[in-house]
Amino acid sequence: MSPAPHRFRAVLDRVAEEVAALPHRGSPADYIPVLADGDPRRFGMAVAELDGTVYGVGDWRQPFSAQSITKVFALALVLSLDGEGMWQRVGREPSGDPFNSLVQLEYENGIPRNPFINAGALVVTDRLQALTGDAAGRLREVLRTESGNPALDFDPQVAASEAAHGDRNAALAHFMASYGNIVTPVPELLPAYFQQCSIEASCADLALAAGFLARHGIRADGSALLTRSQAKQINAVMLTCGTYDAAGEFAYRVGLPAKSGVGGGIVAVVPGVCTLCVWSPGLDRRGNSVAAMAALDRFTTLTNLSIF
Ligand code: DON
Numbered sequence: 001m002s003p004a005p006h007r008f009r010a011v012l013d014r015v016a017e018e019v020a021a022l023p024h025r026g027s028p029a030d031y032i033p034v035l036a037d038g039d040p041r042r043f044g045m046a047v048a049e050l051d052g053t054v055y056g057v058g059d060w061r062q063p064f065s066a067q068s069i070t071k072v073f074a075l076a077l078v079l080s081l082d083g084e085g086m087w088q089r090v091g092r093e094p095s096g097d098p099f100n101s102l103v104q105l106e107y108e109n110g111i112p113r114n115p116f117i118n119a120g121a122l123v124v125t126d127r128l129q130a131l132t133g134d135a136a137g138r139l140r141e142v143l144r145t146e147s148g149n150p151a152l153d154f155d156p157q158v159a160a161s162e163a164a165h166g167d168r169n170a171a172l173a174h175f176m177a178s179y180g181n182i183v184t185p186v187p188e189l190l191p192a193y194f195q196q197c198s199i200e201a202s203c204a205d206l207a208l209a210a211g212f213l214a215r216h217g218i219r220a221d222g223s224a225l226l227t228r229s230q231a232k233q234i235n236a237v238m239l240t241c242g243t244y245d246a247a248g249e250f251a252y253r254v255g256l257p258a259k260s261g262v263g264g265g266i267v268a269v270v271p272g273v274c275t276l277c278v279w280s281p282g283l284d285r286r287g288n289s290v291a292a293m294a295a296l297d298r299f300t301t302l303t304n305l306s307i308f
Contacts, residue, residue: 008047008274008303012057015298019043019280019291026282026290029262034161035065038264038281043291045278045299046203048211052148052220054204063200064279065158067261068099070196071121072210072238073139078127079230086127089181090120092237099244099287100168102175110179114241116259119172122182125193129184136195146212146220147205159191159198166190197261206267207277213238213257213269235269239307243293246286254296255306266292270305 020043028038044059078086095113097103105112105119112119128135136154144152162169173186173193182189201209212219213235217226226234238257243250243266250258256276258268264281266289276299280291300306 005053006055009055011299011302012045012047012055014302015045015295016043016057018298019295022291022294024290025280026284028264028281029283029287031165032158032161032262033165034158035263035281038064040280040282040291043280043295044203045276045295046207048204048207048275050211050215050272050274052208052211054208056203056207059279060203062279063202063205064265064281065155065197065261065263066199066201066206066265067197067263068116068121069206069259069261069265069267070139070143070199071116071124072213072234072242072259072267073142074121074124074128074135074196075115075237076212076226076234077138077142078124078131079234080225081131082127086115086124089127090115090123092241094241094245094247096245100172102168102172105172105175110176110181112176114237116237116241117244118169119176122169122173122189122193123176125196126182126184126189129189129192135192139196140199143199143201143205143209146209147201148208148220149201149205152199152201152205154195155198155200158200159194162194162197163191166194169193203265203277203279206265207275210267210269210275210277214271214273214275216271235271238269243288244286246284246288250288250293253293254300255308256296256300257307258296260288260292262287264289264292266296268296271307273305
């Protein structure tokens with residue numbers, strides 16, 4: 001017998017009710033000035049089932065700044081186009097440091113710890129730029145196709161704001177270029193990376209777009225984006241590195257592969273079952289949404305759907 005449609009509806013309603021009672025919801029990112037206006041009381045959560053059915057609660061159709069969530073899709077694209085070569089240039093270990101940290105790069109010879117900290121994401125975007133000539137455009141295309149939302153787009157105001165406050169990312173890129181681990185000229189790479197981060201998408205869009213990770217690499221149209229093994233690899237790196245220096249705490253509380261962004265979104269994968277996306281702009285000190293993390297914690301507790 002196939003499962004009932006919208007089988008997580010009651011759970012979502014209960015999670016939203018519980019999250020509404022949270023006493024502390026953190027503060028929006030303020031290092032990108034246009035994100036600082038985010039209202040921590042906003043909350044949305046969507047579930048996408050394997051067949052593409054999507055539903056949600058609260059602001060689940062409200063577009064927000066995807067930010068670092070896009071790093072998952074960039075990595076997936078590079079692996080799909082280029083295979084395993086990427087792993088010569090970026091590691092797969094948690095960093096234990098903040099997402100924008102420079103400190104490990106020098107004694108690790110310009111090889112970032114993982115593809116989800118900024119340094120690693122810059123290397124992945126560099127490879128995507130070299131492979132396609134338009135990293136951000138290709139990323140937008142794959143997100144549009146997988147979410148089924150042709151209107152999904154960059155937010156030029158966010159990209160400009162990032163560029164205006166982009167000294168740290170510029171420093172990371174130049175430093176890695178000095179080791180030969182960035183090949184695109186840095187003044188060309190940074191705008192592509194800032195555009196990538198500025199993609200606006202809703203919980204519904206991102207839950208649907210990440211569906212290939214729950215379907216072991218299979219896209220919405222049934223074709224393969226990744227091999228089963230590559231999908232496993234990305235889920236594994238999300239589990240260990242997707243929420244930065246809180247990855248241990250996140251695995252402990254939620255127990256799912258996930259990727260957060262400083263726009264307040266978190267995408268999580270229940271392999272073989274569904275994908276989830278939760279959004280609420282208030283962040284903790286490590287850059288993860290307080291309410292989104294709490295919601296995923298409650299979701300896995302109420303459903304017993306963690307990978308453990
Ligand atoms: O590179 C940056 O600073 C941002 N545009 C992306 C960072 C991000 O979302 C990290 N997340 N928690």
